Amino acid sequence: xxxxxxxxxxxxxxxxxxxxxxxxxxxxxxxxxxxxxxxxxxxxxxxxxxxxxxxxxxxxxxxxxxxxxxxxxxxxxxxxxxxxxxxxxxxxxxxxxxxxxxxxxxxxxxxxxxxxxxxxxxxxxxxxxxxxxxxxxxxxxxxxxxxxxxxxxxxxxxxxxxxxxxxxxxxxxx
Amino acid sequence: xxxxxxxxxxxxxxxxxxxxxxxxxxxxxxxxxxxxxxxxxxxxxxxxxxxxxxxxxxxxxxxxxxxxxxxxxxxxxxxxxxxxxxxxxxxxxxxxxxxxxxxxxxxxxxxxxxxxxxxxxxxxxxxxxxxxxxxxxxxxxxxxxxxxxxxxxxxxxxxxxxxxxxxxxxxxxx
Numbered sequence: 001x002x003x004x005x006x007x008x009x010x011x012x013x014x015x016x017x018x019x020x021x022x023x024x025x026x027x028x029x030x031x032x033x034x035x036x037x038x039x040x041x042x043x044x045x046x047x048x049x050x051x052x053x054x055x056x057x058x059x060x061x062x063x064x065x066x067x068x069x070x071x072x073x074x075x076x077x078x079x080x081x082x083x084x085x086x087x088x089x090x091x092x093x094x095x096x097x098x099x100x101x102x103x104x105x106x107x108x109x110x111x112x113x114x115x116x117x118x119x120x121x122x123x124x125x126x127x128x129x130x131x132x133x134x135x136x137x138x139x140x141x142x143x144x145x146x147x148x149x150x151x152x153x154x155x156x157x158x159x160x161x162x163x164x165x166x167x168x169x170x171x172x173x174x
Numbered sequence: 175x176x177x178x179x180x181x182x183x184x185x186x187x188x189x190x191x192x193x194x195x196x197x198x199x200x201x202x203x204x205x206x207x208x209x210x211x212x213x214x215x216x217x218x219x220x221x222x223x224x225x226x227x228x229x230x231x232x233x234x235x236x237x238x239x240x241x242x243x244x245x246x247x248x249x250x251x252x253x254x255x256x257x258x259x260x261x262x263x264x265x266x267x268x269x270x271x272x273x274x275x276x277x278x279x280x281x282x283x284x285x286x287x288x289x290x291x292x293x294x295x296x297x298x299x300x301x302x303x304x305x306x307x308x309x310x311x312x313x314x315x316x317x318x319x320x321x322x323x324x325x326x327x328x329x330x331x332x333x334x335x336x337x338x339x340x341x342x343x344x345x346x347x348x
Contacts, residue, residue: 068284078243087237105277109276109277136308
């Protein structure tokens, strides 16, 4: 099966998680595993349907896939739409370990997602050298106006711990 | 070879085009072929290096690929980076038959592209029911500030003819 996901993530885990916090911990764990497996940047994302079933997940794969599109959120949208065989993720919610950048914000706009929940903030990402691009300051309200409710930060300290881990490993590894 | 491109486009054409106008006509032709082949929306894009050599190209594939990410610009970035085996398109220029939406604007931000040239405008796209999303009004200046020069509209009337064709066919076909 051809896929962009690293081997440790390239399966459809049969997971149902009932709460926002449990789903956020899942994507924070993905972000941590991506760092520890050296398969990309410190970001994870996953999409759950209204029953709390996992529809698709992703991590940052820009360097290993040689493709600037594969931020965690875009990867998760791609995988979820492939699993559903449909280009619209109605009634689904995206959980992402960090506030989306301008590309992922735009990707969410077209994805049909009903909601987005993020962990760490733009400020956390910028503190270790990532940037978000020039995103409209009212991006969350703009998504709200098309029926996609944005909430966060949620478990930001836990999400930020992975950003800090990545930052420390960078200093050691590179 | 696995790819997202439709069969009529799934090859690396050995093309060198010397001028902005010739490259714009190439992507307008892709947009027209995409409509006539019924393989997606009325948008085409291509990436050329500093010598005018075609590095990658794409069309809108949202419906046939069941994926909201595959706007023409994102498809072209994906294919070009795959061809170059690198996530940054330094010294390359993206030609797109229509002004990019907010997702593609963000995708361009991370792509490493040196320049973007667009054909038809947001106004043309909106006139047939497409929308661009909530893009910052100073998007072109923001790209300029990171070293990606934006210019357009170029050959907007020719690009708009394809949008009009799509609009007319829609009324007949659907």
